[in-house]
Amino acid sequence: MSTTAVGLRENRAPGFWQSTNGKKVVMAVTGAVMFAFIIGHLAGNLQVFEGPAKLNAYGNLLHSLGELLWPVRIILLLCIGLHITATVQLALRNKAARPVEYAAKKSINSTYASRTMYWSGPIILAFVIFHLLHLTAGYIHPGAAYIEGDVYHNVVSGFQVWWVSVWYIFAVSLLGLHLRHGFWSMFQSIGLNHPRHTPMLKKLALVLALLITLGYISIPLSVLAGFVK
Amino acid sequence: MKLRLKIWRQKNRNDKGSFVSYSMDDVNPEMSMLECLDVLNETLIERGEEPVTFEHDCREGICGSCGFMINGIPHGPQRATTVCQLTMRHFKDGEELVIEPWRAGAFPMIKDLMVDRRALDRIIESGGYISVSTGNAPDGNDILIGKDTSDRAMDAAACIGCGACVAACPNASAALFTGAKITHLGVLPQGKIEAERRALGMVGQMNTEDFGSCTNIGECTAACPKEIPLEVIARMNQDYWRASAKRRDDSVKPVTPVTRWNAK
Ligand code: FES
Numbered sequence: 001m002s003t004t005a006v007g008l009r010e011n012r013a014p015g016f017w018q019s020t021n022g023k024k025v026v027m028a029v030t031g032a033v034m035f036a037f038i039i040g041h042l043a044g045n046l047q048v049f050e051g052p053a054k055l056n057a058y059g060n061l062l063h064s065l066g067e068l069l070w071p072v073r074i075i076l077l078l079c080i081g082l083h084i085t086a087t088v089q090l091a092l093r094n095k096a097a098r099p100v101e102y103a104a105k106k107s108i109n110s111t112y113a114s115r116t117m118y119w120s121g122p123i124i125l126a127f128v129i130f131h132l133l134h135l136t137a138g139y140i141h142p143g144a145a146y147i148e149g150d151v152y153h154n155v156v157s158g159f160q161v162w163w164v165s166v167w168y169i170f171a172v173s174l175l176g177l178h179l180r181h182g183f184w185s186m187f188q189s190i191g192l193n194h195p196r197h198t199p200m201l202k203k204l205a206l207v208l209a210l211l212i213t214l215g216y217i218s219i220p221l222s223v224l225a226g227f228v229k
Numbered sequence: 230m231k232l233r234l235k236i237w238r239q240k241n242r243n244d245k246g247s248f249v250s251y252s253m254d255d256v257n258p259e260m261s262m263l264e265c266l267d268v269l270n271e272t273l274i275e276r277g278e279e280p281v282t283f284e285h286d287c288r289e290g291i292c293g294s295c296g297f298m299i300n301g302i303p304h305g306p307q308r309a310t311t312v313c314q315l316t317m318r319h320f321k322d323g324e325e326l327v328i329e330p331w332r333a334g335a336f337p338m339i340k341d342l343m344v345d346r347r348a349l350d351r352i353i354e355s356g357g358y359i360s361v362s363t364g365n366a367p368d369g370n371d372i373l374i375g376k377d378t379s380d381r382a383m384d385a386a387a388c389i390g391c392g393a394c395v396a397a398c399p400n401a402s403a404a405l406f407t408g409a410k411i412t413h414l415g416v417l418p419q420g421k422i423e424a425e426r427r428a429l430g431m432v433g434q435m436n437t438e439d440f441g442s443c444t445n446i447g448e449c450t451a452a453c454p455k456e457i458p459l460e461v462i463a464r465m466n467q468d469y470w471r472a473s474a475k476r477r478d479d480s481v482k483p484v485t486p487v488t489r490w491n492a493k
Contacts, residue, residue, distance in 0.1 A: 009484055009485040010482040010483070010484055010485075011437055011482065011483050011484070011485055012482070013429060013430075013433035013437075013481040013482065013483055014433055014436045014437065014483075016470070016473045018436070019432055019433070019436045019469070020402070020435075020436055020440075020441070020442030020443065021432055021436070021442075021443075021465070021466050021469045021470070022469075022470070022473065023442065024442060024443065024466070025466065025470050090400075090441075090442045090444075093400075093441055093442060094399070094400035094401070094402070094441035094442055094444075095441075096334060096439070096441075097333060097334050097335065097400055097401035097402070097439055097440055097441030098332055098333055098334060098399075098400070098401040098441070099334050100332050101332065102298065102301060102329060102332055103237075103248065103327060103329055104298070104300055104301035104327045104329070105298075105301040105399075106300065106301035106302050107399075107448060108302060108397075108448065108451045108452065109446075109447045109448050109450065109451030109452075110446035110447055110448050111446070114444065114445070114446040114447075115399070115446065117444065181445075181446075184445075185444075185445040187463075188445045188459065188462065188463050188466070189445065189466055190466060190467065190470065191463045191464065191465075191466035191467020191468070191469075191470065192463060192467070193459060193460040193462070193463030193464075194460070195458070195460060198459075198460070
């Protein structure tokens, strides 16, 4: 290109989705939807402690929703897709934004959770795929036969395989880590930050992440310990 | 006190560059980091070597000219302090300091510790103004502004544009800088009129430059010599999405970074 050009060259402004800020808003909104699902899913799953009848009835109720089930699934899939697309595009951009790395660089303020989002995210995705094949579709169900409709049996016999439980506990712990940063971060991305409220929000993020992780982990632990059989 | 300075030396953008170690035996603990480099440069000049290039102007922490990484932290380990204000007594006798320039695609190398930060100027140009009527000067205190509002504006206006936020960010994002500029004008009544256009313009320009995206991790605010809070980034995000939803035309036109014109 000519080096003699004077005057500034104008471009079209990047659209909402092209801008990094817009993508973060999309990530926040889709993250919020998935967060709501995680809470609902946990509430449903904890019924395992109330025995086979209760949990299987809950499973049947979900399936009997019929027309409603697929729209919800499609919304969730859409959210996952958008969340990941935005992440990948931003990650590539971020990598390119620092072509020469520092010889020495220290983190002085960020949390471990926030710095490992790129790791926790993909591992959780891999887990979700496994989890669907394991307990929703039943394609992978080591240990015992998968019985369509007998949710309780599938869960308990599934978790009796030690490595399935370990993998589950590991992935859910990473989910907790992901939410610990993600929960407060989504408020920041859509532009809600207040000197009085945000510190409380960060604490709430920690508490919620812990509760969610412990809630989910309690299921395989109880199965392994023999409380639930 | 004795110090070892491991300084990044690079002749120009096309040079590869490397670290060169310099031993200093007689560093006065009351000197600032820049004065320490001045002393080093004098000995280098005496020896007939090329002095270390670094930027500076006010040397009192208000102009934003100075800045480089010391041991992996922008402006060194002392919080809320620019390198021109950082005194050597904060370091231990015999310590080795790794000194390197800001590293970001949006800040092309000029020489040694000096990088081209005009990307930040272009962001300011794209919206860092307010409209005032010409004619008689308005009466003082004509527009009443609450103390908390003026404090917020002042906190954001403290940004000196040194680029430490970009340097500290693992994504080399300029979100804290842009947020500070948007907030400092946007919270005041005089700046409200252009608030939406400003958000579109500045965010548009920021995204046209080679900056990364904000991941809300907060390294920038800790490195900022003026301790600009993360709140300004939220303000930018909110102004931006509101303005995007309302916008009626494409009148916002970011400019191509001049530094990229020569790129093939
Ligand atoms: S020289 Fe002006 S801020 Fe350091």
